[in-house]
Every structure is written in C-alpha cells, then in structure tokens.
Amino acid sequence: MRNALVVSCMRRAGYTGFSGDGLQEARPPDNATALPAGAWGYLGAEVAGVQGFHAHRRAVPEAGAAPAAGEAYDAARVDCHRQASDRIGAPPGPGADLIGRLFSESMAVTGKDERVVAATGQWSACMAAAGFGADDPATLPERFRTAAEATPAELATARADADCTTRSNLAAIWFTVLAGYQRQQIDRNAAALNAHREAVRAQDAKLARLLAEGDTVPTP
Template sequence: MKEIQARNALVVSCMRRAGFTAFGGDGLQPAQAPDNATALPAGAWGYLGAGAAAVQGFHPPTRTAPRPVGSPAGSGEAYDAARVDCDRQAAERIGSPPGNGTALVSRLFDESFRATGRDERVVAATRNWSGCMAAAGFQADDPAVLPGRFQGAREITASEIATARADADCTASSNLGGIWFAVLAGYQRQLIDRNAQALTAQREAVRAQDEKLMRLLAGDGPSAAP
C-alpha cells in the first residue's frame, strides 16, 4: 500500500512539473487498505463465523468497487509522453522490492500449511468435524473444499445457508479452528527459528525500503508541485 502511495505521489508531482497542473492521479491505482469484509468467509480449516453463515452462506459480502483516483487532466501526444516518462521516473526512484524475501516467506508459509494438514491433531479434529457434519445430514470430508460447492453460484440458496450453518456449528464443537491455528503457529515458529538469519536480513531490507518510501512520500506529494 505504501509503495502505491509513493508511486502515485511521484507521478502526480512529475506530471504537474511537466505542465499538467490539473493532473490529480487519473489512471493511477488507488492505495486502499485491505478490506477484510470482502474476503471469502471460509478458511483452510472451515467456516469463520456463525453470523456470516446464517446470512451469506459461503459467499463473500458484496464488494464495493474502488473509486477512481482524480479526474482526467489531459490527453494527446504530449500528455501520453509525459505519463510514460513520469511512470518510468517513479519506478526508477522506488526501485525493486527488497531481495527474494517474498519467495522465502511464501515457501515457508506453504511448508507450514502442508505440515499442519498432515499433523495427527489436525487429522483427528477434521475427522470429528466430518462426523459432526454427517450427523447433521451433510457429507463432507474436507472443510477447505466445502465452500467450493457453492461459491460459483450467483444466488445464495437455502441449501447453502444450511450447509454453512452446520459447518460453523461443527467447526466450533470440534474446535477444529482452534486446533488448526495452534498447530499452524507451532510449525511456523519452528520454521522461523530455522530460517532466522535469512528472515532477519529480509526484515532489515523491508525496513530500509519502507524508510525510503516514507522519504519519497514526504518530499514528492502533490503539494510539492508548482
């Protein structure tokens, strides 16, 4: 999010210096905070909330489209050339993301997920969840794939609501969520300890990049333009 803010500020400042003083960011990606309310309500271990289950089933709430940033401030060859040049300058000043940390974190995250899925505590809790679902009249072996039966449908049906409510109840009664997250956290702590040096280096690189973005935001906001 901060990188998007810095890039937008640099482009706006550059465009205004290039003579397009009314440029307000048209065509730039909005820097919006993550909206958890629009996320899918089902996690890897099952349903996340009984309240949501009773209303929206396995469907996410309606997503609000982001508002465009600014309004068009120009057109023509000079405008297009300035936009290309300002985008290039912004990319050069921001630079590349730090190191290979994203790939490392993604790999460790995937390893923790696989280890959690194989763990006997999670296997037993999932078996209890499945038995609970069967007793409620719903055949399901894997809480991670259950939502996929319904999320492709445009309408939320009574069957989906009933299944989602049973999922929420069975997740709670089997403590599948609590067990799953506790086991996952344990494996992740082990992976963090084993990869402490690489993760520390990545954390320092991210911190340096963050400080760089803050300096860019402080010095190249729209108010800096003439």
C-alpha cells in the same frame, strides 16, 4: 506509499484528477470482507447465516467523473509506475521468496498433522450427521462459488459448517498447530528473516524520504 508516488507523478503530468484508480491499497482483512472458509473451517455463525460462503460485498462508491483515457493517459501511467519502481528500487526478493516457501511448507505440514487430521475427521462426521456430506473444509465452498448470491441451500450448509467447526474445535486446533510449526520455522531461519526485515525497513525508509523531499501528493 508507493501509490502516492504514482498519484503525484500523474498529477504533475497534468492529470490533476487522478486519485489512484485501479491501484490496490493494502488493507487488513476482516470477518466481513475475507472469504469465509479455509482449511480450518468457517469464520463464525453470524457470517454463515447471512452471506454463506460468499465474501461480503463492499458498498460501491457513487459514480464520479469518468477517469481519463487515451494513449497519452495510458503512456503517462505506465511511465509513472516505472518511475516509482526505479526510485524505490527492487523489493528484497530472496527474503520474500523464503517467506512464501516457509508459509507453503507450514500449511502442508499442518494439514498432515495427526491432530488436524483427527479434528477434520470429527468435523466431517458432524457434517454428515447434519445431512451435509463433506470431507474437506477447504473445498466445501467451491460447491457454491458459481452462484452470484448465497442461496438457501448454501446458507444452510454454511450454518452447519460453522456449528461443526465449533463442535470439533477444528479452527482452534488448526491455528494452534500452524502457529507451532511456524515458530519452529522462525527459529531455524532467524538470520535470513531478520535480514529481510531490515531490508524491508530500509526500503520503507527510502520511500518515506522520497515523499518528504517533495514527492508528496498535492491537494487537487
């Protein structure tokens, strides 16, 4: 909704064709768009055999009218972002910092957990037996990141990764262990996390009021 304030401001400034170009909308990841590997291994065999370790590319929308440019446009856009930030207020930073710290800690302790270490060892042995030496699922994709497209070698490695992840049960073990540690963190930090949740809700409600009071996006 913050982007809606910026779009509305730009249109009031005379840029009626402005639709939020360059503004990043939050969207949930899915198996077709997320990077297909992580600390726990591969997402699945179907994705592995098609895109390897490369993220799926969304279809590029057809080219429309060129966006406005120039000093006046840039100045208006900067000002609209500033106005949106001023009206909404600063995000509840301490809570966000806490969440980031807790997440990093949960990832670190999960990686050292003996159950995850054992499953990762089984995954590594499986990869070696298949002819693809690898010690760490998280770093395996880095071998192929510089290529513009997935190569046959990458697809073969990704298929082996998917198979070995299944055989070792690495993904299920990793996520189960991570969830367990995170539940403990939530219990230990319940008061601070609840306060952050309420602060975020209050900020969302404020933004909704701003939009309802007439800062909605006009129809072009």
